[in-house]
Amino acid sequence: MFRPALRSSTRLLRGTTPSSFLTGRLAAYRFISQEVRSKIQKAIDSKPVVLFMKGTPDAPQCGFSRAAVQVLEIQGVPPEKLQTYNVLQDEELRQSIKEFSEWPTIPQIYVNGEFVGGCDILLSMHQSGTLENLLENNGVIPKVEESSATNTAPSS
Amino acid sequence: MMFLEPIPKLDQILSSVLQATMISIAKLEKAIHSKFIVHHLEVEDISSGCGESYSILLVSDDFEGKSTLQRHRQINEALKEEIAQMHAFSQKTFTPKQYEEYLEKQKEQAK
Numbered sequence: 001m002f003r004p005a006l007r008s009s010t011r012l013l014r015g016t017t018p019s020s021f022l023t024g025r026l027a028a029y030r031f032i033s034q035e036v037r038s039k040i041q042k043a044i045d046s047k048p049v050v051l052f053m054k055g056t057p058d059a060p061q062c063g064f065s066r067a068a069v070q071v072l073e074i075q076g077v078p079p080e081k082l083q084t085y086n087v088l089q090d091e092e093l094r095q096s097i098k099e100f101s102e103w104p105t106i107p108q109i110y111v112n113g114e115f116v117g118g119c120d121i122l123l124s125m126h127q128s129g130t131l132e133n134l135l136e137n138n139g140v141i142p143k144v145e146e147s148s149a150t151n152t153a154p155s156s
Numbered sequence: 157m158m159f160l161e162p163i164p165k166l167d168q169i170l171s172s173v174l175q176a177t178m179i180s181i182a183k184l185e186k187a188i189h190s191k192f193i194v195h196h197l198e199v200e201d202i203s204s205g206c207g208e209s210y211s212i213l214l215v216s217d218d219f220e221g222k223s224t225l226q227r228h229r230q231i232n233e234a235l236k237e238e239i240a241q242m243h244a245f246s247q248k249t250f251t252p253k254q255y256e257e258y259l260e261k262q263k264e265q266a267k
Binding site for chain 1: 224236248
């Protein structure tokens with residue numbers, strides 16, 4: 001009951017005074033600075049596949065991050081095309097990546113700068129085969145030619 | 157009731173405060189029902205006791221025509237406050253039709 005009333009009043013103020021618009025926004029969001037934003041953007045652009053995780057690929061600190069690493073491994077993502085960032089070593093990154101991606105949890109996966117999702121999405125894409133397609137189409141892993149020999153329909 | 161006791165123990169106070177603020181299956185279900193047209197919902201506590209990890213399976217018509225990413229974003233937004241209090245949150249999203257297919261597949265795998 002309270003919320004819609006508040007919202008409509010800020011909307012009214014927005015039209016009249018620009019300063020109240022700003023304070024209204026500031027109250028609602030915690031902005032990440034432009035500096036942090038560009039730092040994250042750089043991190044995301046550093047490699048074709050970028051994984052923000054808890055721990056490192058060799059020593060993941062969380063089951064979900066471990067699962068994400070394993071999926072990328074099974075898919076055969078070459079190490080030179082994968083960059084991982086340990087959010088546990090960087091509290092600023094840990095908080096700001098959530099806001100940057102508008103995603104509340106870690107791990108987070110980017111492919112060629114595009115946000116793919118978290119652990120659930122990565123796993124389900126892995127199972128359905130769409131992850132393989134995505135990685136192939138982005139040139140991360142080589143396309144596998146479907147061999148016609150194995151795909152022939154059984155003759156009756 | 158706690159305040160009927162002359163001197164409530166500190167841990168009792170703490171635990172009642174915790175219970176008021178902590179996320180529970182019931183709270184999550186309520187929040188989801190208030191924000192989605194629920195066709196089917198399963199909420200599971202996967203924390204093995206600490207109450208900080210949940211997994212949900214939501215079947216809703218709201219997901220029709222939306223990508224998995226969009227659906228998850230929708231849930232993330234709707235459960236923003238709750239998710240912020242958890243350690244881990246896992247979700248599966250289906251439209252009623254997809255859920256039927258999913259159940260069929262599970263049945264086949266069980267065979």
